[in-house]
Amino acid sequence: MATFLQGDFTNETNTFEYVDSILMNQQILMQYENLDFYSVHCIDTLLYYNNYELFTSLEGITDTTYYSADQTIVNSDLVYYGEAYEVINTIQIQNFVTPYGIGLSLCSDGFTWVYDVTDYKAYLQGDVDLLSHNTQELLDLTFVFIEGTPVRNVLDFKQVYVGNFGHYNIANDISLTSTKVKRNAEAEMFSVKTRTTGHGMAGDGNCSEFCPTYHNISVEGIQRYEWYNWTECANNPVYPQGGTWIFDRAGWCPGKFADTYDWDITEFVTDPDSIEIDYGMTQYAVGSGEGNYQVSVQLIQYGNPNFANNAAIETVIAHNDHDLYNRFNPVCSNPKIVIKNNGSETLNSVGVEYGINGDYSYNYQWTGELEFLETQEVALPPINWQEFTEENIFNVRLVNPNTLEDEYQYDNQYATNFEAVDIWTDTIMLVFRTNNFGDESHYQILDQSGNVLVDRDDLDNNTTYYDTLSYPPGCYEIRIYDDGEDGLNFWYWDGEDGTGYAKLRIPGAQYVKHFNSDFGSFINYQFVIPDLSYIITEELNRKYFEIYPNPNEGSFNLKLNFEPDYTTQIHIYDMFGKEVWKISGPNISSDDINVDLSSLRKGVYFVNINSGNITRTKKLVIN
Structure with missing residues (x-):
């Protein structure tokens, strides 16, 4: 058991002064090393205290004590370089939009475009990166280098502008502003090469893709050339395509090179040191939309022509x-x-x-x-x-x-x-049917001298016209035009235009030629009506049968280009008229006939076919 008693006590405060020591603040040291010569890396982090210890009292610092360092680290300069990078000089060789592929068939051989790149010779040497953006067709790019002398030598080439620029910025000189290029002291001739294609569809005018407008080039502050940046597409050699391939566009068509212009500025270059180039265009009408343009402008400086008479x-x-x-x-x-x-x-x-x-x-x-x-x-x-x-x-x-x-x-x-060309030994007839817009259609038939034999215009809607082409022997041409530049059938109108066609037929018999109704703006078709002597000669030379391969080693095929019947006989004779092989009547079909004469000696033989009023003989060579 504990007993607590309360007593009296007195509080008293006494002050005493003591001397104490305080370490300096801790320091951090980061150590770096040059590891790869183009950057530095931190390899260690060290903690240390200052070399002094402080003694303090209530009055402040009273004394210091120095301590020797355990080790010494020397701070020196590290030499390093920025990470290596390429200086990329982008040169546009061409601007090309691939064909619209919906329903497009280019067959197994594809389609070939050819373009002269002589001015780019200096950039087609050594190691070159080629860039082509494409997400549809498989493209094959081939450069053909022809040894020889160019028309004139390129002394200097400058890609002045290249890229994607907004219409407003171009028209208001915010983009593609005046640029000076150093003049080559030896150059005698100068040219500006431009390619401009409009893209994007906005506003009332569907600009820039479907906005025709004027663009211009100025030299040394004065406008020297102006052109209408608009390209007709309905005459495209790649037809028919999918999509809206027939519609005209700002400087391009699907399946064609962009319009390239070479502007000769030689007479306008007066400054001995530099050439000032500026690119501009007219402003769209209000509400037409705001599109963009792929623009390439190149300045090429040449020497004088290499030939006087060429x-x-x-x-x-x-x-x-x-x-x-x-x-x-x-x-x-x-x-x-x-x-x-x-x-x-x-x-x-x-x-x-x-x-x-x-x-x-x-x-x-x-x-x-x-x-x-x-x-x-x-x-x-x-x-x-x-x-x-x-x-x-x-x-x-x-x-x-x-x-x-x-x-x-x-x-x-x-x-x-x-x-x-096609040669029609039989009389043929042109059968032409209009669609719902007959007044857009127009066709002519001309002879070799250009004389118009048939001229049909202002045609009625949904009407069929017949023209028998019974003319003297010679060369003739059918020209079909569509003023609407959308052919006789175009999917875009969703049936509103209707469907027309143009065909050739033998009167009272079958059709022998069909023209594609989705042809855009025109069709040109030439053909021959032969004279009697040609018909007789052609009949004599007609390929009633073929031997392949020929020559051969004794095994070959016979192909009949007519329907055999019970009278058909095939005989093979040697050079002395001795029969060495035969087949006749029901044993002969229109399928290829395989013949094996490998047991015979090498030499020349003759294959003879008789069928009704047909008698033909061909030479066969066995090696």
């Missing part, structure tokens, strides 16, 4: 089976070429020699006036269509420009493969 063939339009010219081929009328003056002297005349399959017996003398780099399409007198074979090569060359020797002959000749 005529060249730029291309062959017809005869040519190249994809780009399929709307104008095949033909039986005038071959068409494009000539170009690649010499500094004005081109006033040049001879043209041409023919097929290595023959140059056709001649034409061109006269005119072409300045340096100017071109002109030339229609040549027709080649006799009876000279055409199953495999044809059109060859053409230029001779004696300005009655002088051509200084550079490697660009004055051209050769193209081409197909022969």
Whole structure:
């Protein structure tokens, strides 16, 4: 048991002074090292105290004591470099929009586009990164390097502008502002190359894709060139496509190169040190929308032309089976070429020699006036269509420009493969039916001299027209136009236009040719009506049967191009007339017939076929 008692006590406070020591604040030391020569890394973090200890009292610091360091770390400079990076110089070679692929068929061979990239030669050497954005078709890009001398040497190339820019910023000189480029002291000629395509659809005008507007180039502060940035698409050689392929657009069409312009600014360059370039465009109307433009502007500085007297063939339009010219081929009328003056002297005349399959017996003398780099399409007198074979090569060359020797002959000749036109030995009829807008349709039939034999215009809606093409022997052409540039059938109108068509038929018999109704703006079709001698010769040369392979080693196939009957007999004879193989009557079918004569000696044999009024013999070679 505990007892607590309360007593009296007195509080008392006494003050005493003591001396104490305080360590300095702790320090942090981070140690770095150069590990890869373009950056530094922290490799350690150290904690340490200052070298002094402080003694303090109520009056403040009274004394200090120094302590020696355990180790010494030297702070030195580390030399390192920023991470390596590439200086990317983006050069646009071309602006190309792939075809609209819904329902599009380019067959197994695809479609080929060709574009001259001579001005970009300096950038197509060594290691080059090629960039092409595409999420639809499989593209194959091939560069063909042709050894020779260019028309003029590129001394300097500058990509002045490239990229995606808004319409408002271009029109108000916020983007693509005036830029000065250093002038090459040796340059004598100057050109600005532009490509501009509008994209985006907004506002009342669906701008920029469907907004036609003017764009311009200024040199040294003065506007020198202006163009209407608008491209017709309904004549596209890639047709029919899916989507809205027929609609005109701002500088481009699906399945075509963007419009490229080469503006000669030589006479406008006066500053000896620099060349000032500016790009502009007109402002849209209020409410038209605000789109954007893919713009490429390039300044190219050249030396003087390398030749004074040099005529060249730029291309062959017809005869040519190249994809780009399929709307104008095949033909039986005038071959068409494009000539170009690649010499500094004005081109006033040049001879043209041409023919097929290595023959140059056709001649034409061109006269005119072409300045340096100017071109002109030339229609040549027709080649006799009876000279055409199953495999044809059109060859053409230029001779004696300005009655002088051509200084550079490697660009004055051209050769193209081409197909022969249809030859109708039977009378044919054009059957043409309009859609709901007959007044948009118009067609003509012309002879080889360009005389109009049939001209139908202002046609009635949903009406069928018949024209029997019973004409003298010769070359003829059917031209079909649609003023609405949407053909006779286009999906976009959802049936509002209706459906028309154009076909060829043998009167009272079957249709023999169908023209695609989704053709855009026009169709050109040439054909031949032969004379009696051709019909007789063709009948004699007709391929009633084929031997393949031929020559062979004794095993081969016979293919009949007619329907055999009970009278059909096939005999094979040696060179002495001895029968070595035969088959007849019901044992013969229209399927390929395999024949094995490998047991016979090598040599020449003859295959003879008799069927009704058909009798044909062909040579067979066994190696």
